[in-house]
Amino acid sequence: MEEKKILTTGEIRSLERDGKFTLFAVVSRSSLRRDKNGKNYWDIALMDREGTLEGKIWSNAQWWDARGEKPVTVAEPLEFELFRDLEGKTLGLLGQVTEFRGQTQYNFNGVSFVNQKKYPPHEYVQRSPIPEARLEEEFRELLSECAGPVGDFLSFAFFDKGLWEVFRSCPAAVSHHHAYVGGLLEHTIAVARTARSLARTYSETGMEVNLPLAIGGALLHDIGKMESYEIPPGLKMTVKGTVIDHIVLGYTTFSALAGEFGLDEGIALAIGHILVSHHGCREYGSPVLPATPEAMIVSAADELDFRLFCWKNATDQMEEGREISDYHPSTQRRFWKREETDGL
Ligand SMILES: [Fe+2]
Ligand SMILES: [Fe+2]
Structure with a gap:
């Protein structure tokens, strides 16, 4: 896998269009979909310590199994047993910021399954x-x-x-x-x-x-x-x-x-x-x-x-100037953020 600067989801969000990055994250949601040409792609949500990033892995992406000593290319990802349960897996991803219909989109063109002992999911x-x-x-x-x-x-x-x-x-x-x-x-x-x-x-x-x-x-x-x-x-x-x-x-x-x-x-x-x-x-x-x-x-x-x-x-979470919170069901009350009082 080509080395690029490893960024967090927060840092990736501030990248300009066309910016490239490497991300290590855990899959929190994934679904296999079909594009308009009938090719498979993954709609995926990845999380790390800072939050979650949603993106797409298109059919032309490169896949590796990097759990062993040397990364091995995975030619047929759909045949690969790891795909049966992608959620909870730690991945190393090469990605790029793109734009689709005026919206920022994150595309991943290189995906590696990494060793979860070395990259434990709870770290992400x-x-x-x-x-x-x-x-x-x-x-x-x-x-x-x-x-x-x-x-x-x-x-x-x-x-x-x-x-x-x-x-x-x-x-x-x-x-x-x-x-x-x-x-x-x-x-x-x-x-x-x-x-x-x-x-x-x-x-x-x-x-x-x-x-x-x-x-x-x-x-x-x-x-x-x-x-x-x-x-x-x-x-x-x-x-x-x-x-x-x-x-x-x-x-x-x-x-x-x-x-x-x-x-x-x-x-x-x-x-x-x-x-x-x-x-x-x-x-x-x-x-x-x-x-x-x-x-x-x-x-x-x-x-x-x-x-x-x-x-x-x-x-x-309350906006500036607001003193009383929404009703909080589990403590059965609204909270008060008292305004600063002189002399206290
Ligand atoms: Fe407790
Ligand atoms: Fe308790």
Whole structure:
């Protein structure tokens, strides 16, 4: 494949007509169509970290299989087994900006299937705005504050048993909040930081709140989401996530790991309670309501992070000068972007 500067979808959008480019992206949608001469072409949507680019792969395009050491030309793309399920595949594409009936169009004349171990699909979807290294650092810092058996168990679960590899890139939802790669980690850290502050504040006033339990419970509260969502070719709920739900999935994973680790039964019960009660009420999927200070803290921190995220998301999208958002069904309110007030 001829080498050209590798651009992102955002950079490609700002290219002039006739501009050529190379793009590495994941197929989020594809359909095989026929042009007016009866030749096959692909109508395709490709995504990377910056967004999605729609384009066409015409019948005269060159195809390569570049998954091995050396790229091999694919003479008959339709015969090629990879085409049966193009969505979710990582491709390297040579393209050109053209114009058709006054509209900008992107045509791809060279397409390579690349090795997905080297170019993992989750690298090409929208990500948390917070750098991954910073999120990891904060996660490890919170974990280090859980001294004793809770901290030992967390290290075992996330790092010895490898939860971390999936956890770090998992979204927190499909659409409501933190719906992007790294979203679950970003949300979990926010919940654990708030839980830590609340636990400290109440401990100082004499309430018996166990700090490792509050932080540890917060770090684990949504682990069931790892089995509830899949990323490429787009954020999707899994069958398990739909029919079992993340609360039950999370509790099941936690119980198995706690048993394997040999976590003290009393501690396992206290953490298990935080996991199953964290949605705060039965209508939102928790079979029991939070009954300990740590569970009440994690549940409140979880809800607060969700609402604040929704406030930011809704008000960021409002045009200049507007103060009240559209009605937001999942939080059952309109948000207010207060005007700057002198003296505040
Ligand atoms: Fe949850
Ligand atoms: Fe949550």
